[in-house]
Amino acid sequence: MRLVATERCTDNPEILDLLPRLEADDAGVRRIALIELADLEDPDALPWLTDALLVDGADDVRAEAARLLEAWEEPEVVQALCAALADGAEAVRLAAAQSLSELKSPEAGQWILPWTTHADAFVRASALRALRELRLDDAAELALRALEDQDAAVRREAVAVLGWLKYAPALPALAKLAEHEPDTEVRRAAIGALGLARDLxxxxxxxxxxxxPAWQVREEAATTLGKVGHAQAGPALVAALGDGFWQVRLRAARSLGRLRHAQALDALADLLGHAIANLRKEAALALGELGQASALQALQAAEADSDPEVRKAVRIALAQLRGAA
Structure with a gap:
């Protein structure tokens, strides 16, 4: 079914000039006409764009309409994009999901909320993704329930919503996911979200x-422990400096610096001789944050490091130690 533009009303002559092409038999002609219509940035054009999204018979035209509606947050547009999440064509669904994710007005979230319980997992996940940055309080309980969804993508997006909202009542459920969730990416997201509060x-x-088992999860845990900021995490982070993946070691070093964990000094000093420059740099910065004069000798030996970024980090660390002294 093609868009029937003549059923819509407008006095904009530029829109009226486009009507024959908006009704053309050729889908390519209709798609280009839609692009020109959107370029007018006239609210009068919205009925044609939303109709194209919902009823045009060509997948390419519907997908283009979904992309073109990205900048509009009117209720009828948001509702049309939500409906397009269940379109039979993947290109249309993806374009609608992307446009919804660009929304900035919390008011638009009210039209998205009902779609978080849709029968289709892609629709549920996309609706939650769209709600993430809107920080809509009403989304918190829906996201909390979605942590038990059968689909991993839905659970991952629910975690993101709760993290953006900094919804403290979700901490027990997020901790449970961090320990027992089978999907690596959901575990990683849940661990990151646990940093939303300094809760022991x-x-x-x-x-x-x-x-x-997944180094990406260990890396996220090392990062989040630094954000949570409890000194009791120090010994575990020192142990993580010996992780088999340098990315985990790097984040552990950064967090130990933030915690100013004095017992990390020797392990951090050892990392100044590591083959990976980024890790040497992070170890130097962490030693500076520890503020211990006993790190001076190791840092002075690293002043001649072959990497300029490491030498810069060493200078910063030495300045911190000398300032503290």
């Missing part, structure tokens, strides 16, 4: 995640 109760889940 999340430490067991985060420390346990430093032993996760």
């Amino acid at each position: 109760a999340v430490l067991p889940a985060l420390v346990g995640a430093l032993r996760d």
Whole structure:
């Protein structure tokens, strides 16, 4: 079915000039006409764009309409984009999901909320993704329930919503995901979201995640422990400096610096001789944050490091130590 533009009303002569092409038999002609219509940036054009999204018979035209509606946040546009999440064509669904994710007005979120319980997992995940940055309080309980969704993508987007909202009541459920979730990306997201509050109760889940089989999860745990900022995490982070993946070591070093964990000094000093420059740089910065004069000798020996970024980090660390002294 093609768009029937004559059923819409407008006095804009530029829109009226486009009507014959908007009704053309050729889908390519209709698609180009839609682009020109959107370029007018006239609210009068919205009925044609939303109709094209919902009823045009060509997948390419519907997908183009979904992309062109990205900049509009009117209720009828948001509702049309939500409906397009269940379109039979993948290109249309993806374009609609992307346009919804660009929304900035929390008011638009009210039209998206009902779609978080749709029968289709892609629709549920896309609706949650669209709600993420809107920080709509009404989304918190829906996202919390979605943590038990059968689809991993839905659970991952639900975690993101709760993280953006900094929804503290979700911490026990997020800690449970961090420990028992089978999907690596969901575990990683849940661990990152545990940093939304400086709650001592999340430490067991985060420390346990430093032993996760996936290095990406261990890396996230090392990062989040620094954000949560409890000194009790120090020994586990020192142990993580010996992780088999340098990315985990780097994040552990950064977090130990933030925690100013004095017992990390020797392990951090050892990293100044590591083959990876980024890790040497992070170790130097962490030693500076520890503020211990006993790190001076190791840092002075690293002043001649072959990497300029490492030498810069060493200078910063030495300045911190001398300032503290």
